[in-house]
Amino acid sequence: MYAIIVDGGRQYRVEPGMEVDVDFRDIEAGESITFEKVLAVSNDGGMTLGAPTVSGASVKASVVGVEQDKKIYVQKFRRRKHSKSRIGHRQKHLRIRIEEIAGA
Structure with a gap:
């Protein structure tokens, strides 16, 4: 099962248990965050595509911590x-x- 979410103008393909780097928000480690903009959801039964988003679908995630890129x-x-x-x-x-x- 996977979903495609939108955050900060970028699309991410996510699965349960996966770790992803998204744009910085002022949120403490351990708190939860919910993504409502879900473009597609795939499960065992098939794929659900949104137009533009899937209604009723959401992705819940917990914050692991804050990371920094290399210095430019x-x-x-x-x-x-x-x-x-x-x-x-x-x-x-x-x-x-x-x-x-x-959802979906």
């Missing part, structure tokens, strides 16, 4: 002016564990 550097350089800058950025992500796929 952004540079700005202007020729002949001795003007340059370099800054770094590390994007935060929320690691979640899929608990249950309900």
Whole structure:
């Protein structure tokens, strides 16, 4: 059984027990989160596609913790002016564990 959910403009194919990195939210580890935008649900009986979402379907997940990407550097350089800058950025992500796929 799997589902396709939308979060932050991205689509994720999730299964129960799977861990996924989604966009950061200010949520403590151990709390639960519910995704209502479910595009498709597949189970033993077949596949249910939404138009655009499956009504009554939801995916429940629990928060494992906060992760960070590798550091990226952004540079700005202007020729002949001795003007340059370099800054770094590390994007935060929320690691979640899929608990249950309900509905459909």
